Amino acid sequence: MIKDPAGGLVWIYTEKAVFRYHIQREARDVWQMYMSMNKFDLAKEYCRDRPECMDIVLAKEAEHCFQDKRYLESAKCYALTQNYFEEIALKFIEAKQEEALKEFLLKKLNNLKQSEKTQITLLVTWLTELYLNRLGLLQSDEGKHEVFQETRDEFRKFLSSSKHKECLYNNRTTIYDLLASHGNVDDMVYFSVIMQVSVDALYPG
Structure with missing residues (x-):
């Protein structure tokens, strides 16, 4: 067998015949x-243009990180896969990795389209609850x-997100109720100000 590096051809010969293959x-x-x-990383390089293969690699990497207890890395990988959302969320809940x-x-939320309003509402509400639990x-x-201060700053950045301001405004009563149930007066005031700004932005004049 001889390979022609220039033409990408492989020649295979026997006593009776010669075969040419183009790989x-x-x-x-x-x-x-x-x-x-x-x-x-190398695996992803070789399937960059094949989303179905990329998804398999990402899921495998996510599971590998999870088993190694590198939970944040695992979360970032899982968020890029097509795996069932509930199944992955349950993995982190059962592992007590809030x-x-x-x-x-957060990664899932940022990857959603604006038209996916139900999913956005679900994630925004759930994330608000997680932030409030953490702050408490x-x-x-x-x-x-x-x-605590870093987490509060992160939470307030989340509440003032321009990308999801319509969702936050439409579900402001739910957000207020969550803030009130946690006795979080400071952030209730902050959210009230943000909502007034959102009203002016969403409904000018």
Whole structure:
């Protein structure tokens, strides 16, 4: 057997015949080899133009990170896959990984189209509850004041998101109720101001 590197041809000869083969897309399934070796970056390089294969690699990488207890990395990968949303969320809930769950939900939310209003509402409400739970825990721990402030800043950035302001406005009663149930007066005031700005932006004049 002889390979012609210039023409991409492979010549195979026997005593009675000569065969010529033209090999195309030789690296087509190399991604599977790299994936089996847990070399996910290389695997993704070889299936960049094949979304169905990319999804398999991302799911495998997400599961690998999850098993290694690298939950935040796992969440980021899972958010890019077509895996069932509820199934993945349950994995993080059962593992008691609330931060990873939040990361997963945020990534999913950012990947949704504006027309997917039901899913957006679900995620916005769920994320609000997660933020409030986290803030409540941090506020009761005097040694975590800095983390509390960082989380509050992150939460307020979420509440003032221009991308989801219509959803937040349309569901403002639910958000107010959640804030009130957690006794979060400061953020209720902040949200009230944001909602007034949203009214002016959504319904000018």
